[in-house]
Amino acid sequence: MRYDDRHTLPDKQLPYGVVVDLTNLSKNKVRKMANSELRCKSEFHGAVIQGDLEEQDPSILFPNIPNDASLLSLDIGGTLVKVVYLSRHNTTCMKEWTKELSDGVSSNCPILGGLLHFVKFETKNLDECIEFLQSEQVFLGASSDLCQSVGSRKSIRIKATGGGAYKFANVFSERLGVTFDKMDEIASVVVGANFLLQEIDHEAFTHMNGEKIFININHNDLFPYLLVNIGSGVSMIKVTGNGKFERVTGTHFGGGTIFGLARLLTECQSYDEFLELSQHGDNRALDLTVGDIYGELGYPKHNLSASAIASSFGKVNGKRKLTEYKIEDIAATLLRDFTYHIAQISYLVATLSGLKRIYFGGSYIRGHASTMDNISYGLNYWSKGQIEAVFLRHEGFLGGLGALLSNENIDVDDLIPCKFIKQLPSGISTVRGESQGVPHGNLSEKAGLHEEVERLRAEVERLQKDNTMLNDKLEKLKNNDD
Structure with missing residues (x-):
């Protein structure tokens, strides 16, 4: 179905x-x-x-x-x-x-x-x-239930998660009088x-070819699904019910990786600046396509079109100076490589786990149209149209x-x-x-x-x-x- x-x-x-x-x-x-x-x-x-x-x-x-x-x-x-x-x-x-x-x-x-x-x-x-x-x-x-006396003042207890809940606990305690649960x-x-x-x-929607479509979720048929959380790294979590989940795997090739590479190659100062640069670039200036190898007909015997990417950054060779490449093209190529990589791994994990639904969250999606389009295209390609990428409006706040x-x-x-x-x-x-x-x-x-x-x-x-x-x-x- x-x-x-x-x-x-x-x-x-x-x-x-x-x-x-x-x-x-x-x-x-x-x-x-x-x-x-x-x-x-x-x-x-x-x-x-x-x-x-x-x-x-x-x-x-x-x-x-x-x-x-x-x-x-x-x-x-x-x-x-x-x-x-x-x-x-x-x-x-x-x-x-x-x-x-x-x-x-x-x-x-x-x-x-x-x-x-x-x-x-x-x-x-x-x-x-x-x-x-x-x-x-x-x-x-x-409320009084959330506060406890510490000396002459009250310490407020709040919920905190992520690695920083441990790393910065003392900072928040000293500056705000806050204790982390x-x-x-x-x-x-x-x-x-x-x-x-x-x-x-x-809340949930698909995003393909620039078109955003909100969807209704059948709550009686929500589980199981794969949750792909794209942060500095990427976690892939199999959710089988309320109170039931398993982190199946993940990859260190996440948003932090792409931003790090983007800073090295384009000198952008923020991830949003990187995304903006990517909007004005063309990945075909650096990506080697099947058409570059086989010609305009591609490789039809194995259903590979001429526009399919054969090698990311494959056109970067010794004949051109690195300074000759536009930073916008570099950004566009990085973004496409990153998003296709995530889409393919998500498909493989979902297939191995017997899952037909994949939801994407995490701060590195940013509600960015090209990011979502690329993930959707990649997932549609590798699943042969059997699995849709579904995104969440509050993606970064799960x-x-x-x-x-x-x-x-x-x-x-x-x-x-x-x-x-x-x-x-x-x-x-x-x-x-x-x-x-x-x-x-x-x-x-x-x-x-x-x-x-x-x-x-x-x-x-x-x-x-x-x-x-x-x-x-x-x-x-x-x-x-x-």
């Missing part, structure tokens, strides 16, 4: 929660994680993207977060620091938001939520990140990806979002029941040429949506009861072991 055939709008799946191997954990830890999964589903249900559909890393509205929750997480990588933080709605903001969605929102109680924001800084400029956190005062809403990096990436794919509309979603300081019992119906203007994007906007409908349709919300709330309550029973059984097992 082709991926296109599964683009439907099913019910939401429960739950998506914390992602770890439970076999290596204590019974108490298992019990805490079960509670965390239930809290997570209830608190973050109903989230919806704010802003323009073309906006990269748009804010997300969370309608059900209680007032005493302080949400902030950091993903500190080798190249970038990704900050995910919650800002509370004031009355004016809420009025503007409800006006925009008009009849699309119905509530019989105050909406307690806020907007989740996504900001990034270069790790080498860590001071800028710290100054931002100080100026924005994102810690002011910290360190989260596993791969686990956080998977939690973030699962949440976005299961809960957020207009780890930070996943770390934030592990928050254990909010309890389901603190939530005020809130009936929330979200609706988007019709015709705002397409799914294979058809309108993906939610039709306005009539009162009976809205009533149906309301019933669905109530059904989900009842399902959460049922899971809570099941969780209580499981806790009792675990306690009995623990006593028997003792």
